[in-house]
Amino acid sequence: MDQPDVxxxxxxxxxxxxxxxxxxxxxxxxxxxxxxxxxxxxSLAIRGAPVLGAAGALGVALAVRQGHAExxxxxxxxxxxxxxxxxxxxxxxxxxxxxxxxxRIGPDAVSIDAVSIDAGAVEAAALxxxxxxxxxxxxxxxxxxxxxxxxxxxxxxxxxxxxNTGSLACLGWGTALGVIRALHEGGALRHVIVDxxxxxxxxxxxxxxxxxxxxxxxxLVCDGAAPFLISRGLADAVVVGADRIAANCDxxxxxxxxxxxxxxxxxxxxxxxxxxxxxxxxxxxxxxxxPLEQRAEEEITVPTAPVGTxxxxxxxxxxxxELVSAVVTEARVIPGGR
Amino acid sequence: MDQPDVxxxxxxxxxxxxxxxxxxxxxxxxxxxxxxxxxxxxSLAIRGAPVLGAAGALGVALAVRQGHAExxxxxxxxxxxxxxxxxxxxxxxxxxxxxxxxxRIGPDAVSIDAVSIDAGAVEAAALxxxxxxxxxxxxxxxxxxxxxxxxxxxxxxxxxxxxNTGSLACLGWGTALGVIRALHEGGALRHVIVDxxxxxxxxxxxxxxxxxxxxxxxxLVCDGAAPFLISRGLADAVVVGADRIAANCDxxxxxxxxxxxxxxxxxxxxxxxxxxxxxxxxxxxxxxxxPLEQRAEEEITVPTAPVGTxxxxxxxxxxxxELVSAVVTEARVIPGGR
Numbered sequence: 001m002d003q004p005d006v007x008x009x010x011x012x013x014x015x016x017x018x019x020x021x022x023x024x025x026x027x028x029x030x031x032x033x034x035x036x037x038x039x040x041x042x043s044l045a046i047r048g049a050p051v052l053g054a055a056g057a058l059g060v061a062l063a064v065r066q067g068h069a070e071x072x073x074x075x076x077x078x079x080x081x082x083x084x085x086x087x088x089x090x091x092x093x094x095x096x097x098x099x100x101x102x103x104r105i106g107p108d109a110v111s112i113d114a115v116s117i118d119a120g121a122v123e124a125a126a127l128x129x130x131x132x133x134x135x136x137x138x139x140x141x142x143x144x145x146x147x148x149x150x151x152x153x154x155x156x157x158x159x160x161x162x163x164n165t166g167s168l169a170c171l172g173w174g175t176a177l178g179v180i181r182a183l184h185e186g187g188a189l190r191h192v193i194v195d196x197x198x199x200x201x202x203x204x205x206x207x208x209x210x211x212x213x214x215x216x217x218x219x220l221v222c223d224g225a226a227p228f229l230i231s232r233g234l235a236d237a238v239v240v241g242a243d244r245i246a247a248n249c250d251x252x253x254x255x256x257x258x259x260x261x262x263x264x265x266x267x268x269x270x271x272x273x274x275x276x277x278x279x280x281x282x283x284x285x286x287x288x289x290x291p292l293e294q295r296a297e298e299e300i301t302v303p304t305a306p307v308g309t310x311x312x313x314x315x316x317x318x319x320x321x322e323l324v325s326a327v328v329t330e331a332r333v334i335p336g337g338r
Numbered sequence: 339m340d341q342p343d344v345x346x347x348x349x350x351x352x353x354x355x356x357x358x359x360x361x362x363x364x365x366x367x368x369x370x371x372x373x374x375x376x377x378x379x380x381s382l383a384i385r386g387a388p389v390l391g392a393a394g395a396l397g398v399a400l401a402v403r404q405g406h407a408e409x410x411x412x413x414x415x416x417x418x419x420x421x422x423x424x425x426x427x428x429x430x431x432x433x434x435x436x437x438x439x440x441x442r443i444g445p446d447a448v449s450i451d452a453v454s455i456d457a458g459a460v461e462a463a464a465l466x467x468x469x470x471x472x473x474x475x476x477x478x479x480x481x482x483x484x485x486x487x488x489x490x491x492x493x494x495x496x497x498x499x500x501x502n503t504g505s506l507a508c509l510g511w512g513t514a515l516g517v518i519r520a521l522h523e524g525g526a527l528r529h530v531i532v533d534x535x536x537x538x539x540x541x542x543x544x545x546x547x548x549x550x551x552x553x554x555x556x557x558l559v560c561d562g563a564a565p566f567l568i569s570r571g572l573a574d575a576v577v578v579g580a581d582r583i584a585a586n587c588d589x590x591x592x593x594x595x596x597x598x599x600x601x602x603x604x605x606x607x608x609x610x611x612x613x614x615x616x617x618x619x620x621x622x623x624x625x626x627x628x629p630l631e632q633r634a635e636e637e638i639t640v641p642t643a644p645v646g647t648x649x650x651x652x653x654x655x656x657x658x659x660e661l662v663s664a665v666v667t668e669a670r671v672i673p674g675g676r
Binding site: 006023024052102124145193195196197198199201204205208209218219220221223224225227228231234255256257258263264266300301304305306308309310311312313317318 | 380469474531533534535536537539542544547550556557558559560561562563564565566567569570593594595596597600601604638639642644646647648649650651652655656
C-alpha cells in the first residue's frame with residue numbers, strides 16, 4: 001500500500017482513503033471543502049492520531065484555498081480553521097498541527113487575499129507535516145522493536161495489540177503496528193493478536209487488512225477476551241498507540257486499552273505505548289484532564305439491542321502511568337511507572 | 339414473561355424460547371428429537387448454565403420417548419443421552435442434570451420398553467429439575483441482594499453485569515440478573531451497566547430485553563470499555579453468573595468476566611458471583627482443569643474482518659479465586675480470596 005493512498009494533497013484537494021469502507025472496499029475520497037473534511041474526520045473516514053494531525057495540516061491549506069475562491073474575510077477563515085481543529089477532541093495532534101500550519105498565515109494577515117497570505121507557503125508547511133509524520137513513524141517503529149527485543153529476550157515474539165495504528169492511522173509504518181512491522185522485518189515476530197475494537201471495529205476491519213497486506217500472521221479476538229488470553233500467557237508483550245499522553249505519562253487511547261494494561265501488569269508482561277513526541281501534551285498534567293470523546297449511542301445499540309436501549313459510548317480511556325512499562329517515541333524510551 | 343415460555347415440557351415435547359431470535363422476534367421452538375435438542379443447544383437457542391441443566395433433564399425424558407417410538411436398544415439410548423450431555427462442555431449443569439435424570443432409568447433396564455423403563459417416572463424427575471431450578475434462582479436472588487446491601491451500604495446501587503443471567507438463562511428470576519431484580523424490587527437499585535458480550539451479544543440482545551421488560555434502568559456498553567468505566571467509579575459492584583466453579587472457588591464464566599474482576603479489585607469494589615450450588619464442581623480442583631469451549635471463528639470474523647482472517651474464539655474464561663469477593667448460592671455466601 002503506497003503512503004499517498006492514505007492521505008495526499010493533489011491539485012489543491014485532499015485525497016484520503018475512506019477508512020469506513022475498508023476492508024471490503026478500497027475507495028478514495030476527494031475533499032475540496034472544509035465541510036467535507038470535517039465530515040470525513042467526524043465519520044472516521046479519516047482517523048488515527050498522526051493522520052488526523054496531517055489531515056489538519058492539509059485542512060489549513062484547503063481552507064486558505066476555499067477562502068480565496070469564496071472571498072472569506074479573516075474572521076471567517078479563522079472560524080473555518082477552528083472547526084477543523086475541533087472536529088475531534090481527544091487526540092492532541094489534530095489541533096496541534098492545525099495551529100502549527102496556521103502560524104504560517106501570519107498574525108498580520110487581516111484580510112484573506114493573495115498578497116497578505118502566501119498560499120504556497122501554507123501548502124509547503126502542510127506537506128512538510130505529512131513527510132515528517134511518515135518519517136517519525138519509521139523512527140518509532142525501529143526504536144520500539146529494539147526496545148522489545150532487548151526487554152523480552154531472544155525468540156520471536158507474540159504481540160497483543162488494539163485498534164489500528166498502522167499506515168492507515170499514521171502514514172509511514174505506523175506506531176504500534178509499525179513496531180510490529182519492524183519486528184517482522186527483523187525476523188523477531190511470531191504472530192500478532194488483534195482486538196476487534198468495538199464499537200467501530202478498527203482492529204477487525206483495518207488492522208487485519210494491513211497485516212494481511214504485509215503477510216504477517218495474526219488472529220482476531222473479541223475485546224473482552226483479551227485480558228484473559230493475556231493471563232493465560234498467549235502474548236509476550238502488549239503494544240498500543242496513544243491519542244494523547246499527559247505530562248505524567250498517563251495515556252489516553254482507544255477504549256479497551258486500560259483493561260489490557262491491567263492484564264499485562266497482572267501477567268508480568270511489558271505494556272508498551274508507541275507514539276510520536278507530538279502526542280505528549282505537557283500542558284495536560286494528568287489523565288484526569290484529558291477530554292474523552294463520547295460518541296453516538298447508536299454505534300453500540302444498532303442493530304442488536306432492543307429499540308430504545310440507552311448506551312454509554314466513551315471512545316477513549318486513560319491508562320494511568322503506573323500500568324505503563326514504557327512510552328517509545330521517535331526520540332527516546334520514556335520509562336512508565338511500572 | 340412467564341417461566342414456561344423459556345423452557346417447558348408439553349405433550350411429550352420440549353418447548354423453548356429461541357434465544358437466537360431475541361430481541362427482535364419472540365419465537366418458540368418445538369423440539370421432538372434428540373437431534374433437534376442438540377442443535378438447539380449448540381446454536382445457543384437454548385443457553386445459560388441452569389437452563390442447560392433443565393434442558394438436559396428434559397432431554398433424557400425426550401430420548402426415552404423417542405427411543406420407545408423408534409425401538410432403540412439400551413446402548414443406542416445411552417449413546418443418544420450422552421450426545422445431549424456432551425453438547426456443550428463448560429457448564430457442569432448440563433451433564434450433571436442429564437446424569438441425575440438418567441439414574442431414574444435404572445442400570446438393570448437392558449432393553450428399552452415400557453416394562454423396564456418407567457417413562458412417567460423419568461418425566462417426573464425431569465420436571466422436578468425445572469421446578470427446583472426456578473426455586474433456587476429466587477433464593478440466590480434474595481441472598482445476593484441482601485449481601486450487596488450489607489456490603490455496599492445504604493444508597494441505591496449501580497451494578498455492572500455481563501452476558502445474560504436472567505430468566506432466559508436460569509428460569510425463575512435468574513442468578514446475577516436475579517440479584518439485580520431483587521435489589522430493584524427492594525428499592526435498592528439505581529441502574530445497571532450491561533456489557534454487550536461479544537461475539538454473540540447476549541448482553542445487548544437478551545439482558546437489555548429482560549431489563550426492559552422489567553422496567554429497570556440500564557445502559558449498554560462495549561466489553562472493552564467495562565474495565566475503564568469501573569476504574570472511573572461508574573459502578574458500586576460487579577455481579578456475574580458462573581458456568582462452573584472449581585473446588586478452590588476459581589470461576590469459569592462467559593469470556594470477558596476475568597477483565598471485570600481485575601478492574602473491580604483495582605477499583606476496590608466487590609466482585610460477586612451468583613450461582614446455584616449445582617454449579618460448584620468439587621471434582622474440579624481449580625480453574626486450570628475446566629475445559630473452555632472454543633467456538634467457530636466466524637462468530638467473530640463475519641461480516642467485518644477481511645475474508646480469510648483467522649480468529650481465536652474462546653467462549654469462557656476463568657477468574658481466579660483471588661479476584662472474587664464472594665460466591666452467593668441458594669444456600670450460603672462463600673467468601674472468595676479477596
